[in-house]
Amino acid sequence: MKNYKGNDRLLFGMILGVATYWLFASSITAGVPQLDQDLGISSSVVNTAVSITALICGVSIITAGSIADKVxxxxxxxxxxxxxxxxxxLCTIAQGQTLLIIGRVIQGLSGAFIMPxxxxxxxxxxxxxxxPRALSFWSLASWGGSGIANxxxxAVVSALSWRWIFGLTVPVALIGMFLxxxxxxxxxxxxEKQxxxxxxxxTLVLSLLSLNLVVTxxxxxxxxxxxxxxxxxxxxxxxxxxxxxxxxxxxxIVDLSLFRSKGYNAAVISNFLLNMCAGCLFILIPYVQTARGLTSFQSGLLTIGYLxxxxxxIRVGEKVMLKKGARxxxxxxxLMAAIGILLMALTFLPTTIYLVSSFIGLAIMGVGFGFYATPSTNTAVGNVPQEKAGSASGIYKMASSLGGSFGIAISGAVSTAILMNNNKAQNLAGGFGLGVSVIAGFISLVAVLVLVPKKKKNENSQKRAA
Structure with missing residues (x-):
């Protein structure tokens, strides 16, 4: 409909759609120990159940974005x-690994269709x-969802059980559908027939799956x-x-002409790397429970500052973008995301000091993600032609999902490798696992410095607003 303009009802419905992905994609991290005990499955299967949603979302999202453009x-x-x-x-009723894995795969496909x-x-x-306002609220669900999810x-695992994480997602999705x-x-x-x-x-799906199997x-x-x-x-x-x-x-399925824009490249690359940083929560939350004695609820409280x-x-980042441009x-x-994770990686500190350092680090990381979210999303999809919007957003969100998946896989591999040599070296394993995210954060900073144009304002945004 050519003259239709979106309203807050539609925006809230889309926010709930994005939020459902984070509720089931990340919330499960807090329930890993209970999930393992309840279903009696190996830690490798649990790790697969945690990461497979982001992986399936990542390898499917470009296809889903292209389908959305056409259908x-x-x-x-x-x-x-x-x-x-x-x-x-399926995840709620699972009594073993089969339904759990199938449910997580379907949830990954759900995110792949909803986000682009x-x-x-x-x-x-x-x-x-x-x-920019709509993108800010969308980013609030996407980036803020990771904080809400933890x-x-x-809270849900402590008060009820891990199954309720998935059960409570159902009414949220129903409300989103209605809106x-x-x-x-x-x-x-x-x-012309598409x-x-x-x-x-x-070829894209098989190549990405091959790479993920190498990493994991x-x-x-x-x-x-x-x-x-x-x-x-x-x-x-x-x-x-x-x-x-x-x-x-x-x-x-992927319009390679999109990558002729340095700004688009910067948004996609830095988005991939910052979502690798978000994988630090996969290391941090189980680490503070097993090595520092926190309960599931207490580890969730640790992320309040981040939330x-x-x-x-997020809206502050939007305002700065409108005045100074995206760069x-x-x-x-x-920069703040990398500094925040660095504070979490100081696992040699005594418990009380470390928990304070982690709380502050999570809060700083939250500020960083808040500033970054809307400018990055707007740089990626705000100025592309309508016929390429689905493909552009699909590539951008593929970077998000794959970044999270590879961040979890690489951090987990580094941490596990240390524990295999010495199962008591939990502090060292946690520190090096979090160090992967620190490195990803600083590389993301370099990508932004090199690729994002030095402009006081995004000229295309000005033209659209005029």
Missing amino acids: GRVKITQFGFILSIIGSI ATLALINAYYPGEAR FFGG VKGTPESKINSV KVDYFGII NGGEWGWTSAPILSLIVAFIILFALFLFIENRNVAP VTIVTT MPMIIGT
Whole structure:
């Protein structure tokens, strides 16, 4: 609908859609010890259940964004809600690893459909000055969701059980579906029949899965073992084949022309790396429970500062962007995130001092994510043509999901490798696991400094607002 303008009802419905992903994607971290005991499954299966949602979301999200452009972003958002409900129910009733893993896979697909579709709806239905505001609230659900999820997970696991994490997601999804219902459809209007890039989808998914298997299993299987070396070769061949296919396809699943923009590259790369930083919570929360004696609820309380600061500073980042451009708040955000995680990595400190340091570090990291979120999202999807909105947002959110998945995998691999040599070296394992996120944060800062243009204002945003 050409003249339709988005309202707060639609915006709140989309926020709930994004929030459902974080409620089930991250909240489970707080319930890892209880999940292990209740279902009687191995730690490797638990780790798979934790990380597989982000992985499936990451490898599917570009495809989902492209489908949303062609089929309709409202339809795909509603389909994502339905998948969220199905996946959550399966996890709630799981009595072993099978239903749990299947449910988590479906939840990953849910996030893959909801996030690029809702971002494209914002791009389509919130023009001018309404767009940065809408993106801020969307970012509040996306980035702030990770903070809410850890507190929510800790509280729910302590008061009820880990199953309620998924059970409570169902009514949230139903409310979101109701609020989005009735929104005019938004999609690419083309007289030509849109072909599905099946070969592009297959080669991209298989290449990313190969790379993830290398990262997650390299330590256990051996980095020079035949399976790992075979997977590395498979990744290189499949990804090269994917690029070859996309360069010659008239309707590619990934529009490589988007990467001609330095600003877009900066947003995608730094987004990937900062979501790797968010993987620090996968190390921190179990570490403070097992090595520092905190309960699930207490570890959730530890993240309160993170939750408060990210919620209160997201709109501050938006205001700074409107006045100074995207570069400054993105620099501030990446720098503060790295400094905050550095404070969490000081695991050699006595318990009381360490917990204070971690609380402050989480709060600083929250400020960093708050400043970064809206400028980054606006740089990635705020200025692309309508027909490329789904693809652009899909790539951007793929970077988010894969960043989180690889952050968990790499941090976990580093931490596990140390514990395999000395199972009592919990402080060292925690410190080095968190150190992975510190490095990712500083590399993200470098990417922003090098790639984001030095402008006082985003000229394209000005034109749109005019």
